[in-house]
Amino acid sequence: MTVIRIEHVLALATAAALTTGCSSLGEELDRERDPARTATPEPAAPEPSSPADQTLPTIAPTAPSTPATTCPESGVRIAPGPVQGAMGLRAMTVTLTNCGTGTHELNGYPSVRVLDEDRDPYDIEVLKGTDAIHMAGTAPDPAPVTLKPGESARSGLTWRMMSPDTSTTYLEITPATGERPQTMETLDGPLDLTDTGQLGTSPWQKSD
Structure with missing residues (x-):
């Protein structure tokens, strides 16, 4: 009968985790912390818009001033x-x-x-x-x-x-x-x- 030592199993699991990348390890850790998936993921920060996308506020034109009252004949x-x-x-x-x-x-x-x-x-x-x-x-x-x-x-x-x-x-x-x-x-x-x-x-x- 072949006896597999527990140290060998842990080493293999660690190597597998490393070969799947950091993201897989992060996902595995998330599952350990929140098995029911109750946490709401944080929304991604919006990317800054380019200067062409920024709209300047509209300034209403100034109303023309009221003309002065006409001068009577008396002056x-x-x-x-x-x-x-x-x-x-x-x-x-x-x-x-x-x-x-x-x-x-x-x-x-x-x-x-x-x-x-x-x-x-x-x-x-x-x-x-x-x-x-x-x-x-x-x-x-x-x-x-x-x-x-x-x-x-x-x-x-x-x-x-x-x-x-x-x-x-x-x-x-x-x-x-x-x-x-x-x-x-x-x-x-x-x-x-x-x-x-x-x-x-x-x-x-x-x-x-």
Whole structure:
């Protein structure tokens, strides 16, 4: 009877494992660790894409800017600013810009009318100065203003707030005596001054 020693069997098994390659040995070890194959294999790392496969983000084109408002025949353009308010006191700046080709002279206060949604005037007392408006302080004295093309001047409107339920309001502003008035809608909606009935104005001053 031929006797096979256990040392010879182990040596043969080891040689067979080596001849089948490292991958077979790895698989055999995996089977020993996880006979039921319950482990989930790790996904392979994605290969880096080539520069040609990379898509750059799309940038939306910038919308064209809104063109400036056309210049009236008078050569000046008037625009109201936003309403500032605190403790019932309201203030607004009106800006006049020389959009013509020659100089424009101002001296004194603008003429202002407050209009409703139908462009009919409210019964508002427009004052030269702001002393009568509580907490408004004193407006500067009038002084001559010369505007070159592109330059601006400003005037302040001040009032006390009483009624928040006012119809849509427009302002009609005449820069100086003998000049043509311009009508514009207020930026912040209705002016809440119809119950107080007074509007203070400051004289034109050259803008910085």
